[in-house]
Amino acid sequence: MDFGPFLLLAVMEGLVSAAVLALTASGLSLVFGIMRVVNVAHGEFFMLGAVLAWFVSQFVPGPAALSFALALILCPLVVGLLAAIADWAVLKRLNYEPEATIVATIGILYILQQAALSLFGPDARPVPAPVDFRVQLPWFGYAGYKLVVVAAAAMILTLLWVVLSRSRAGLIMRATQEDRDMARAFGINVDRVYAGVFALGAALAAMAAVLVVPITQAHYLMGGDPLLLSFITVIIGGLGSLRGTLIAAIVIGLTDGIVSTFFAPTLARIVATLAVALILVVRPQGLFGRTAP
């Protein structure tokens, strides 16, 4: 294949990575931005989304599209509910202290991972794609479902942006993000906001997983990579900046796709990690983050 079509293929692969990463990292960014909690268990919420999607695909009869649509609604709800319970049972009791919550979310990570191993088993399991078609370009054919993933992620992220910038719930979240005490002093139930944000962050990771699992398969150890890449994305974009997270996700996703296609996936991870190191030295607050006042 010539260089041009090969580059186009790499960019298309990168867009799929970017779309999934943007969804996953925006959940992590929301949780850190509003709650100041570094959620080390975020990758496990991603894994749970994929594993639950497999269960739905196995136990819901009928066409793959039906079980997939059900999984896309049900899995984020179940994972969000689990996250809200974790918030209530653990994080709230630690008064959201930054250091304590890091340790606590490491504990949640292992609990979720081992629970998945016990109930789901150690094997990778496939989930059928809801649609099966190929887009035939002059140089190569491309799996149509991957383009569906990009479009679906773009729609979900647009909806998230509308909720955050236009709705009453978004206004409450932004006020809480700016000043937790003042939000309380104006009648906002901050505990409820935190539970909702933690659930929303986990649900976004689960949604990303449901979208990508027909491409990658479900496995109980699959949370590690999304967690690492999400942290890289959030640090480069600026901690707590959703706009920065989205832009960083596109850059990292495209870089990941291009470097993986032309060279090797491992080199793509090395490039991303070096980029984080560089950003931390040159601009510690990230591309779109702000320095502490």
Next chain:
Amino acid sequence: MLTLDRVTSGYDAVIVLRDLSLSVSGGEVLCLMGRNGAGKTTILRTIMGLVRPRSGQIRLDGRRLDTQPAHGIARAGIGYVPQGRRLFGDLSVAQNLTIGLMARDRPQRTRETVLQLFPRLRERLNQPARTLSGGEQQMLAIGRALCMEPKVLLLDEPSEGLQPSMIALIRDTIDALRRTGVATILVEQRVDTALAVADRIGFVAGGRIAECHPASDLGPDSEAFHRHVGV
């Protein structure tokens, strides 16, 4: 009526308020004065529930506030204008007011009343709060608190760093609130402002109200100011 009955509170191991008692009635302005670190701000933060009392009771019209979470206290009818304003700086003026209005039944009417009180805010509705001048920020901080339709308004040094015309506007606002029956607790360093607006002046020292006098009994040269404020 808001009453604090033998309230003790503080931060971690530090006790700031010790068995403090005070009360303020509807339409009354109680001014709290004292040296830095005397506990004036802690009194307001304790009433708001942002610092939890370790003992004692806080009641609003007989209803316990000290057992409620901070957001419940705000919704019960306590409005708060903190020191340094602490606006939601990235939100617009309109959004800051909306945050205040969320707990109310008739938000549109209340918003209009606040904008009539501070017409300058109407011209800045879509501007981020952090871009306002100091005086405008203080108008917004007070307006945001008034959006809660409070029964009691807590004002922590509202005239700090403001030009005389703004201070006069704040005095007029406090007078207007008094006429509508809102009780006000004002923390203030300026003797002239305290004497101009307060019905009573309480002097805070050692975590208690050391002295409390009707403002009409005091003048700019009164001994109490020398003892507790150092002027």
